[in-house]
Amino acid sequence: MxxxxxxxxxxxxxxxxxxxxxxxxxxxxxxxxxxxxxxxxxxxxxxxxxxxxxxxxxxxxxxxxxxxxxxxxxxxxxxxxxxxxxxxxxxxxxxxxxxxxxxxxxxxxxxxxxxxxxxxxxxxxxxxxxxxxxxxxxxxxxxxxxxxxxxGTNWPIAFNHALLERAGVDAPPTTSDELVAAARKLRGKGITPFTVGGNDWTGQKLLAQIIQTFLTPAEARHLYREGDFSGSRGAQEGIAYFVDLRDAGVFADKAQGLTSDAMTTQFNTGHAAMQSAMSSALASVPDNVVKTTSVGGFPLTDGAAQKKPTILRTYxxxxxxxxxxxxxxxxxxxxxxxxxxxxxxxxxxxxxxxxxxxxxxxxxxxDFPLVAKAQQLNDSVGQVVLPDQYIPAAAAQPLIQATSTAFTPGTSARTIRTALESAYRSA
The missing domain is CATH 3.40.190.10 (Periplasmic binding protein-like II)
Incomplete structure (x- = not known):
């Protein structure tokens, strides 16, 4: 490249x-x-x-x-x-x-x-x-x-327990079935389940995290260097998992048009129950929301390469x-x-x-309780690869555009793979 x-x-x-x-x-x-x-x-x-x-x-x-x-x-x-x-x-x-x-x-x-x-x-x-x-x-x-x-940064999932409990969800989800069930209950109460900036880098990172559900770290590094999402069985399974979650209503409405600012606003104002938040975002959560928030990993599904819900972490x-x-x-x-x-x-x-x-x-x-909690997660979560240092520089922005395509309702897994691979052809 x-x-x-x-x-x-x-x-x-x-x-x-x-x-x-x-x-x-x-x-x-x-x-x-x-x-x-x-x-x-x-x-x-x-x-x-x-x-x-x-x-x-x-x-x-x-x-x-x-x-x-x-x-x-x-x-x-x-x-x-x-x-x-x-x-x-x-x-x-x-x-x-x-x-x-x-x-x-x-x-x-x-x-x-x-x-x-x-x-x-x-x-x-x-x-x-x-x-x-x-x-x-x-x-x-x-x-x-x-x-x-x-x-550096830790990049866990933040869970607002007050909103989860209002919807009848007793604990943060740790499996795909629990995540889909929680999303259904939250939507029934008019609460956004999982907010994400599907039109910028925050969505791109979450998509990359979910794709890695069926990839080892070595496979993930190779995937993001080469961009062959169709040639990797693990990547195909990860994208299919993402589509299943999206179509089950897990992510915010019109996520494909949201930015990181919109995402953090939804979570910080108590309108969304979950978000993927790096430590700088965790540090900005207001005290009234901090009191009812915990941090953990993204839920896994059957056959995952990881053993525990995952976070991103980078130096x-x-x-x-x-x-x-x-x-x-x-x-x-x-x-x-x-x-x-x-x-x-x-x-x-x-x-x-x-x-x-x-x-x-x-x-x-x-003085930043959620950041401190993320610093102490240690072995309670798994860790997947942050792709930034492996993605060819010329593909970085096109991948964000492809991410918006991925979060668009009705987009098939095959179309998502094609969009991601097209970002690499531009490099």
Missing amino acids: RSPMNRRGFMALGAGLAAVPALSACGAFSGYGSDPDTLVIHSQMGGNAPGSPTFRAVVNQFRKENPDITVKNLINGDDLGQVYETSRLARAEADVVMVNLYDKTLSWTEVGATVPVGGYLDGWGLRERVIPKAVTEWTDTEGRLRAFPYI TVSGFWISPNGTKKLKTVERFIRFMYRPEVVDRFVTEGGRDMSVVTDALST
Whole structure:
């Protein structure tokens, strides 16, 4: 599969940069790239998203402890990947980029947009601070560690017991029969059973989780690298299982048009009994709903490859990437990375920000009860593969479009397989 941003792509895009104006410090380009006493950080840690206030606080602490360093923060949202690539073509990129491993970023180290950091992880004495599985997830097939792992996530199912009990459901479902029966009872009371953003990444992740019901982790990794959903018996069975649940009324009405915002609103306002929620979403559940909510795994059906209801878990939500500009001021970058890996700094993201970490910590998100519960699920649930690092970057967005097709009532399993495979042909 071709990377969407190979070296030729960088050169072609660079030809048009003369017409691109310089952007402000809260956008993209910066005029501080060549200043050895200035550290430019580019991240998505803006607004009030879980962990963002903590990030701003610890950066300010770093400033106070290092008055000889000027720290500039660049903030972008979902467009960070494109903004960074454009700034890199202008040789005006930030020194450190804090972003997840997904879509565009998968190819950055391969094409030289960022540099491998394995040598720095060892040279700076930080390897023992990182959860070993996080190192594995951030390492590409050529053995290059793409970035310093930092934030991870648990991704369980949240169950609102108050709504379940109102519908006469005594406990969260753990099997497909129980899930379908619960959905029927909930609908009888006018309650949405399982809300999901079927028109964005949340639906794509849930669909991937359900498809893996009949797949081993190795089979799942192969499937999401190659996209042969028709050639895999396990994938065929998983898609058929999804269709059975959809047609039984398990998912929200018009799920194919819902987004993650709509999903969380439905759950947080007590209008839906279940949702698939990563830790950042769990951290935003209001107190009145938290009190009646538990977390667990997605129900299984007969013949499943897993032994326990499943969750997703990943260590690739955010890491610190070093750019070519950053290599020109490594002592400054090292001071910042070492600071961010201090135990007391890492713990603040857990206790204050409600985040799961890819760095070793014993802290629990006690001020975010659902996040803490998810952190303690351990062996009570099974775990399936988050497909993000295996899906070819060019197929990522087309797969979300295919997900909307999957959640559309009446769409057959065969049509869903075709839509998913078409997303890979675009790559």
